[in-house]
Amino acid sequence: NEDGNILFVDPAGNTGNIEYSVKNIDKTAPTGTVTQSTYDPTNGSVTLTLETSEAVAVPDGWTEVPGSNGTKFTKVVSENGDNSVEIVDPAGNVSTVDVAVKNIDKDGPTGTITKSTEDSTSDDVVLTLETSEAVKTPAGWTEVPGSNGTKFTKTVFENGDEEVELVDLAGNPAQVSTSVDNIDKGAPTGKISKSTDDSTNGDVVLTLETSEAVKTPDGWTEVEGSNGTKFTKTVPENGNYPVELVDSAGNTGKVEGVVDNINKSGPSITLNGEKEMTLRQGANFVDAGAECKDDVSCEIVVSGGVSTSRPGVYEVSYYAIDEAGNKSETLTRTVTVNRRFTGPDETAFTPKNDTSVITPEVSTPVETPKTKNKTPKVKKVEKKPVEKVKVETKKPTETAKKDDSTKEKNRKNKEKILEKLKKGEVEKNIATKPNSQKSTEKMVKTRTINGETISYKISTKTCPIMKNILDDEYRSEFESSFTDISNLSRNEIFDILRLEKTGVVKGREVGKFVPKSEITRAEFLAIVLQAHCYDVYQEATGVPFVDMTDLNDWKTRVVQVGYDNGIISGYADGTFRPNDTISNIEAFAILMKLQEIELVDREKQASLVDSYTDKQALWQEKVLGLGEYLGVLYPQATNNKFHPDAKINRKNMVTQMIDIMKLYR
Known part of the structure; x- marks a missing residue:
């Protein structure tokens, strides 16, 4: 464009001029700037404002601001992206104004929380929160320097649930949570029981049960499947058995078991009266018995018996037993009942085969001995192998008893037998094992x-x-x-x-x-x-x-x-x-x-x-x-x-x- 003056001369030499002005030539493209209603992160929409250097046609999607004479326009955008705009002036010149929206954020933040240790601990636990984007510092948490709002820490001193409210810079909320259950500041406790409280001559098994899982104490064995809460230990003697308990967090506690019922020393026994006695047939036998001594208590067990009505050699055996089941040595009293001659009707007798021998007291057998150390509370019959006197004899019949000659034969036969008994000529037989109680006849x-x-x-x-x-x-x-x-x-x-x-x-x-x-x-x-x-x-x-x-x-x-x-x-x-x-x-x-x-x-x-x-x-x-x-x-x-x-x-x-x-x- 320009302003000018044109001088012109006709043939006669006359001159003239015309002034002109050209103003409608426009070859310069329009320019413009776009501004945002906010550049801060936002979870709402952003209004863009376009201002141009000259009047331009209203760009697509934009709205002209009234009174701006085609130089100002607005546009609302709801998501991030490229919003470049092409502007065209009346002369047809075209230009592009670049603009990109990046601060719209409508997604909530995410986060993870980790613990300083997952193992059981007696110390405080430090929680670390890491987020997917910058968030405002949650209440009770501390931002890690240099993390730009994406990392925070918090120290907790007891177990519990931890819930964190996250709010990003655009205002979007979110939640993240964790549970702390590995803080253990309490000492473990336990109790010790015994396999038996009765007096025993065996070892005692101690059983330890704890309030929580603990490390296996020295000298103890964990019970399979107890998850560290049950242990056993066999002890051979009385005493105090202290145990230090250490749980997985390192807390310590103590418990003690006391064993005072082990008795492995047997009682002593003393025989009263004579060890060997000789009685006449029909005499009165008085058992003098035996005495026992023990640290606690003891009982005499008697086996065998004497029938003075029948001649023979009898054995009465005694042993002592205490509450723990310890037995003393066995003492034996030998009682010889000598035969008296009463006439031809008497028949020789074999003591071992007699089924009516009187015993001091017949025990009441129990169905099964229920415990290995339980002592019967009554006396028991103990059949010991004794010498047996074999005698060849024939019991007289009723008819023979009436026959004087037969009676005389019987009398003479018995006299011979008595004589043999005195001389020890009658066969004696003990044909059983040392512990056998079995009859051989x-x-x-x-x-x-x-x-x-x-x-x-x-x-x-x-x-x-x-x-x-x-x-x-x-x-x-x-x-x-x-x-x-x-x-x-x-x-x-x-x-x-x-x-x-x-x-x-x-x-x-x-x-x-x-x-x-x-x-x-x-x-x-x-x-x-x-x-x-x-x-x-x-x-x-x-x-x-x-x-x-x-x-x-x-x-x-x-x-x-x-x-x-x-x-x-x-x-x-x-x-x-x-x-x-x-x-x-x-x-x-x-x-x-x-x-x-x-x-x-x-x-x-x-x-x-x-x-x-x-x-x-x-x-x-x-x-x-x-x-x-x-x-x-x-x-x-x-x-x-x-x-x-x-x-x-x-x-x-x-x-x-x-x-x-x-x-x-």
């Missing part, structure tokens, strides 16, 4: 089965307990304490009464016999041995079974008696398995073995076969065949099935025992 019995008279030999070992079991009058007035046997048959109830009255069985709990309950091999052996007057309380010295090594265990004592007397032999793998339930065939075999039953006709016994179809071995066939032949078993009543591997219950055990005992009748 047998007597002949007969019974009629299906019209056939059967003769068999059976052990001569009898005792007052067995006699009372088989005595119908002994239990006739007895009322059972068991409330759970009323539904059994009359015979089954009577058989249980036989064993209850004699104290052989006492029930699984007060007033309960539990007839259908199974019974272990050790329990069964304890019951049948005591019913046959075997002393199951004698001290154990060892049995050849790999699963029975505790000599203080009542089961070991019972099994040793059975083994020493040849009644049991165990399994082929060297075990006895005392806690296994006993089977039908095992129970029957033991009961038959106790009596040492055999037929007089050995050829007949060798050829015996049974009617059962489910026996599993030759030895089973032999024992079942003998039982069937003697009328103890009735195959037809069970469809010829014995079920040898089935477990015998307590009711059937009693019935089977009584049936076999009746072979003595």
